[in-house]
Amino acid sequence: xxxxxxxxxxxxxxxxxxxxxxxxxxxxxxxxxxxxxxxxxxxxxxxxxxxxxxxxxxxxxxxxxxxxxxxxxxxxxxxxxxxxxxxxxxxxxxxxxxxxxxxxxxxxxxxxxxxxxxxxxxxxxxxxxxxxxxxxxxxxxxxxxxx
Numbered sequence: 001x002x003x004x005x006x007x008x009x010x011x012x013x014x015x016x017x018x019x020x021x022x023x024x025x026x027x028x029x030x031x032x033x034x035x036x037x038x039x040x041x042x043x044x045x046x047x048x049x050x051x052x053x054x055x056x057x058x059x060x061x062x063x064x065x066x067x068x069x070x071x072x073x074x075x076x077x078x079x080x081x082x083x084x085x086x087x088x089x090x091x092x093x094x095x096x097x098x099x100x101x102x103x104x105x106x107x108x109x110x111x112x113x114x115x116x117x118x119x120x121x122x123x124x125x126x127x128x129x130x131x132x133x134x135x136x137x138x139x140x141x142x143x144x145x146x147x
Contacts (some may be wrong), residue, residue: 002072005065012061013136019051020133028126037115044122045110048103059092080146087139091132098128 027047031040066085070077102124109118 002069005068008061009065009069012058012065013140015054016058016062017133017136017140019054020129020136023047023051024126024129024133037119038113041106041110041115041118041122045106048106048125052099052103055095059095062088063092078143078147080142080144083142083146084139087135087142091135091139094128094132094135098125102128 028044031043035043066088070081070085073081102121106118106121106125109115109121
């Protein structure tokens with residue numbers, strides 16, 4: 001059971017981290033290079049809508065498996081696990097902010113054809129995704145190195 005939950009925990013983290021890396025390092029630069037805002041922003045909105053389903057599922061898996069693994073470790077859990085859990089919660093809160101603020105603004109701007117507002121919302125989403133990506137790497141380093 002432990003190995004299955006650890007696998008699910010790692011798979012959820014990989015999906016979320018990999019998706020953020022893809023969005024920030026590959027999709028967004030390519031979309032900027034080839035698409036104008038009237039095509040780019042609806043495309044980005046659709047991609048994010050689909051990706052955020054994966055993030056929500058990943059969060060559910062990470063919370064459930066992480067809590068179980070942490071409780072099973074008892075008092076002997078390394079400090080890096082606690083750091084990872086704390087950073088994970090911060091990442092989840094940042095995602096919640098993305099979902100309820102700039103992503104809503106992006107969808108509204110796209111629906112209205114307001115490309116400057118849509119671009120500003122997309123910039124905020126990108127910045128927060130970069131922050132979350134960095135926090136994810138710090139969490140991985142903490143759990144691997146702080147024993």
